Amino acid sequence: MVTFGFPASLDLFSNDPVSISRTCNCMYSLLQQRQRDIEFRESANELRQRQQSDIARLEAKVERLEALLQQKDREIATITRTEAKNTAALKSQIEKLQQERDEFQRMVIGNQQVKAQQIHEMKKKEKDYIKLQERLNQVLMEKKKESRSGMEIMNLLQKEGRQRGTWNGKKTDTDFYKKIVDAYEAKNQELMAENTSLRALLRSMQTDMRDFLNAPNGSATLAGSEKREADPSQSPLGGKTDVFDLPYRMARGQIEESLRTKMASIKESMVQLQDAPKRASVTSEATERELELEAQLVEARSIIQEQESIMSKHLPKSEQRRESVASLAAEGV
Helix, strand or coil: CCCCCCCCCCCCCCCCHHHHHHHHHHHHHHHHHHHHHHHHHHHHHHHHHHHHHHHHHHHHHHHHHHHHHHHHHHHHHHHHHHHHHHHHHHHHHHHHHHHHHHHHHHHHHHHHHHHHHHHHHHHHHHHHHHHHHHHHHHHHHHHHHHHHHHHHHHHHHHHHHHCHHHCCCHHHHHHHHHHHHHHHHHHHHHHHHHHHHHHHHHHHHHHHHHHHHCCCCCCCCCCCCCHHHCCCCCCCCCCCCCHHHCCHHHHHHHHHHHHHHHHHHHHHHHHHHHHHHHHHHHHCCCCHHHHHHHHHHHHHHHHHHHHHHHHHHHHHHHHHHHHHHHHHHHHHC
């Protein structure tokens, strides 16, 4: 008891008041200690129950957090796969856009080359037209000279007819007519050669025009209209003779119809090319590709306008030249 703090040498059977008092004090201390022990045990039990409850609640929270962690891990894995897929799709889209950009750049370069080639061809055609105009004027002058020569021959014939009685005989008459026939045949041969060269020039111009309309920038639009000219040797009568070898009165309808068809095809292609930017502006998006396409369309529109102005200047000249050459060919035939 001394070890636990109680008084020692208790005499429970003594009648001494001091000893009795010491015994009573010790008993009181024991009772207080017992009371404190009971209270401590109760508080310890309550604390243990509270701690058990907290432990159970924390275990439930840990389980919930573990389930949430697993769910987040699954979401992270899904997001990672989606991100990898989107990255691959974006990479392929970027490669596709780069290819399209390269293709459009090639198209722009091709259009520039076609524009330069067409300008060169137009200048060449204008030079040919000037040469043909000069040749036509020369032919007309020769026609006038021939008409004057014919009038002079007729005057000489009439004059010689009046002087027929003074001739020396039949030989002189025969020689004179032979000279006239020889001169006529030589002139006729010259006209036939000139007519042949003009027909060849007209045929070459027709071929050049068909090649120009069937160029890569217009072949898709004019494929239907040029179907009739797939066989250039087909004549209006259904034979295999070249149309330009026929007389003008027989080939006139087919030549005019061919030129009208070409003009209609050119107008249709111009309308389609003018409507193309409107359709492209409706379906395009606000991206770098749209900006590039818009710039290329503006450049293509300017090229088309220049080509249209050149064609509008060239085609009336070609029509007038065709009529002049055709009338000359008819006169030669």
